[in-house]
Amino acid sequence: MTFITRFAPSPTGPLHLGHAYSAMLAHDMARAAGGTFLLRIEDIDTTRARPEWEQAIYDDLTWLGLTWDAAPLRQSDRTTAYTAALETLWTERALLYPCTCARKDIRAALSAPQEGATPAFGPDGVIYPGTCRDATRRAGPIPTDTALRLDMQSALSAIGPTPVAFTETGEPTGRQAKTVTCTNLISEVGDIVLSRKDFVGSYHLSVVMDDAAQGITDVVRGADLFDATQIHVVLQRLLGLPTPTYHHHRLIRDDQGKRLAKRDDARAIARYRADGATPQDIRRMVGLPSLF
Ligand code: GLU
Ligand code: ZN
Secondary structure (H helix, E strand, C coil): CCCEEEECCCCCCCCEHHHHHHHHHHHHHHHHCCCEEEEEECCCCCCCCCHHHHHHHHHHHHHCCCCCCCCCEEHHHCHHHHHHHHHHHHHHCCCEEEECCCHHHHHHHHHCCCCCCCCCEECCEECCCCCCCCCCCCCCCCCCCCEEEECHHHHHHHHCCCCCEEEECCCCCCCEEEECCHHHHHHHCCCCEEECCCCCCCHHHHHHHHHHHCCCCEEEEEHHHHHHHHHHHHHHHHHCCCCCEEEEECCCECCCCCECCCCCHHHEHHHHHHCCCCHHHHHHHHCCCCCC
16 A cells, blocks of 8 residues: 655744654655655644745755655645635534634633632643533634634534544554544543634644645654544544544653753754754664665
């Protein structure tokens, strides 16, 4: 079977060692399988993405010796497709509702019953308390000036009783079948945002639509996104999209064992380059065999 994978960075800061590991691993897996390695620029959040960071991504990946097999897909060019999917979920399925809550409203609603209790966090951030679920309209033209949330309970009913599952091939266990637990999605994920006030779509919507559009058979990405995969598989089922195989890899940590963040400029690839490191040094640092 063909193996098509991708590296999907957001151009909101410099690539660091963790990104380099993810990109090189996906690239190496594609090359080893005689498959295809693609690039996707996740610039859906136009308020944070910058062209200079996109250029820096191409420069760093090229310096690392990586080549990609087609022109990169840019999420900012995909709003027509995202809008069409949102229209279907709104008009035909009635599974979306507008949410006008500000972050502080959500926090206030969550802390009201038990003063001082910490709000529960899921893979989509704070679990939405449902304030707008029954209070806003779901008929008429799709609203374009508010966030749109997926009514998770209704979405799971719409999917029906066939189990939602995916194959995971990542460390440490290797190939394994995973089943999505629907009750978990309601209590620990909740009504996720599928479109934002400031731009069409959301991470979860764009990632499943773009993986399908690029024909991705194997998603290779960091273990930090493992918990989001259950959301992605449900969205694939709702939208009639194929579910790829997932390979979640270990995260590269700093000397204190903390995960690297975008802000961690000390581990930016550009910094290592400027300090005279070679691509082989980078490979050694993240524990990957050299390319040649
Ligand atoms: N754009 C995401 C990130 O940089 C990756 C999305 C994915 O691989 O699914 O963290
Ligand atoms: Zn709301």
